[in-house]
Amino acid sequence: MKHALIASALTLALASPAWASEDITVGFAIAKSGWMEAYDTPAAAAAKIRIDEINANGGLLGQQVKWVETDTKTDRAQSAKAGLQVLDDGADMMVVSCDYDFGAPAALAAEAEGKNSFFLCAEDVKAGIQGVGPNSFSGSVLAAVQGATMAEWSTHQRDAKTGYVLLDTTIEYNKGICTGFDWMFPKAGGDIVGRDTFKNNDASIASQISRIKALPQEPDVIMLCSYIPGAAAAVRQLRAAGIQSMILNGSAVDGSYWLDAVPDLSGFVLPVQGSIYGDDPRAEVERFNTAYEAATGARPASQYAYPGYVLIDLWAKAVARAGTVEGSAVTAELEKMQNEATTFGPRSFSDTLHHQNSANMQIIEISGATPAVVDNWTISEPVPLDVLLK
Incomplete structure (x- = not known):
């Protein structure tokens, strides 16, 4: 009997690698340390929920999906190494960091092997065909769509006629928001009456505020293209200076964690893919928020968890339709997706764009320091590729 058990155990041990090889493996080459961890970890947790x-x-x-993971340490050189590591660990598809600059080195390793890669939540057009190659995609919505959404929504729903553009030039994401606003606001009947720039770590934007106050009339809206902490500092200074214009921004400022820096903030609006506040009109979004809390111990802190769930959902559908995980076959199926249903709204890809250049966005307004959904909006036309590539 003892010999039979040993023989049986040996048989299982020898068979295990063959069974493991039948699994489908997703490789996460993401930041588990450094400043990108705050973006990558929530989105990766959401991706694992969908897995x-x-x-x-x-x-x-007919196979189970497993995952392997390596830390890029928010370092570009380490990103390339992490990409190669998860490929060595058997990754059939690679998930990379939210930011294009930090995710691209890993994604390029996947591209070299003919495998698909998905940026967790990159919103720069280069995170895809234009910067990595034909098998690379992003799970999020382009920054330019966020800016265009704010432009069209504010003119149509809040009768904005004049706008002022205040661009934080620190990262490409911010430029993308302003690019979308600059494209859509005049098309929607608005007039951009001035523009200025600053850096995220600037201690003061007093000179920029002086130029806004020197205008003949306060603008109806200020398109602030920035992220935390610079965005919070800019908003605090604008309100302290007595400027009451509605302030618009992109999705990067989603979350209530920064509102203590601007007491009693009102008149601040941003677009998001789904609401973390329990008031999203789509019941499936709140079901996800609950599932995320059960898996991680806390509700999502911002909408940037959502693209991780979406990317696995879309990739898995494409794999099922292709009948294989082979990169080009999956890419072909992804590029056929037009208004494909997801928990966070329809998604589309094409053979020229592996991003969302249009999306239904929930409109969050902060009033009395409380964020809440006040509307939803889909821009009347997609942002053209030539605008995205500016």
């Missing part, structure tokens, strides 16, 4: 759901429903192509 668990897929496995609970029988897997993908």
Whole structure:
């Protein structure tokens, strides 16, 4: 009997690698340390929730989906090494950092092997065909769409006629927001009456505020293209100077964690892919928020968890339709997706753009320091590729 058990155990041990090789493997080459960790970890947690759901429903192509993970340490050189590591660990598809600059080195390693890569939440057009190659995609909505959404929504829903553009030139994401606003605001009937720039770590924007106050009339809206902490500092100074214009921004400022820096803030509006505040009109979004809390111990701190869930959902659908995880075959199926249903709204890809150049966005307004959904908006036309590439 003892010999039979040993023989049986040996048989299982020898068989295990063959069974493991039948699994489908997703490789996460993401930041688990450094400043990018705050963006990558929530989105990766959401991606793993969708993987668990897929496995609970029988897997993908009759196989279970497992994942391997390596820390890029928010370092570009380490990103390339992390990409190679997860490929060595058997990754069939690679998930990379939210930011294009930090995710691209890993994504390029996947591209070299003919495998698909998905940026967790990059919103720069280069995170895809234009910067990595034909098998690379992003799970998020382009920054230019966020700016265009704010432009069209404010003119149509709040009768904005004049706008002032205040651009934080620190990162490309900010420039993308302003690019979308600059494109849509005049088309929607608005007039951009001035523009200025600053840096995220500037201690003061007093000179910029002086130029706004020197205008014949206060602008209806200020398009602030920035992220925390610079965005919070700019808003605090604008309000302290008595400027009451509605302030618009992109999704990067989603979350209530920064509002203590601007007491009693009102008249601040941003677009998001879904609401973390329990008031999203789509019941499935709140179901995800609850599932995320059960998995991680806390609700999402911002909308940047959501693209991780979306990317696994879309990739898995494409794999099922292709009948394989082979990169070019999956890419072909992803590029056929037009208004593909997801928990956070329809998504589309094409053979020229692996991003969302239009999306239904929930409109969050902060009033009395309390964020809440006040509307939803889809821009009347997608942002053209030539605008995205400016």
